[in-house]
Amino acid sequence: MKLTTHNVEQMARGYLTYQLARKGYRVQLTDSRFPAEDVLVVSPSGKHFGIEVKGQSTKNFWRFKYRKPHPETYFALVYVPQGDAPRVFIMSSAETMRRYKVYKNNAMKKHGAPEDGMFGLKWTDALDSEDYETLPK
Numbered sequence: 001m002k003l004t005t006h007n008v009e010q011m012a013r014g015y016l017t018y019q020l021a022r023k024g025y026r027v028q029l030t031d032s033r034f035p036a037e038d039v040l041v042v043s044p045s046g047k048h049f050g051i052e053v054k055g056q057s058t059k060n061f062w063r064f065k066y067r068k069p070h071p072e073t074y075f076a077l078v079y080v081p082q083g084d085a086p087r088v089f090i091m092s093s094a095e096t097m098r099r100y101k102v103y104k105n106n107a108m109k110k111h112g113a114p115e116d117g118m119f120g121l122k123w124t125d126a127l128d129s130e131d132y133e134t135l136p137k
Helices: 005-022 093-111
Strands: 026-029 039-042 048-056 061-064 073-079 087-092 119-122
Touching: 005 026, 005 039, 005 048, 005 073, 005 087, 048 061, 073 093, 087 093, 093 119
Parallel strands: 048 073
Antiparallel strands: 026 039, 039 048, 061 119, 073 087
16 A cells, blocks of 8 residues: 555654653644644653654655744654654754754755745754654653
């Protein structure tokens, strides 16, 4: 079965939820009432936070819009390849938005991308992020 955009997003959320639960976090998937977070989480020590999940099936580009960073929000960039185990890259919203701005500025300078274009992070922008280690314990 070929992965569709919808399948990839659902698989990314499911895989992240499973991995967090294995590590002792309590996790709840959200619905449209929570537009900024896809997953609400309570850490093993009782800290509450949210995660926005972005999934993709190719080593290409995670798209999203800039938003003001929040100390209790994280981004999980999940690579869901066809026929292989997913990889998860987690960053604070502050770090994600910092990298977003760098990517946007480079795209506008080097390629003449419009100011109101769609930006995000490239695959290589996520590779050095820490898997799960940035989350509250």
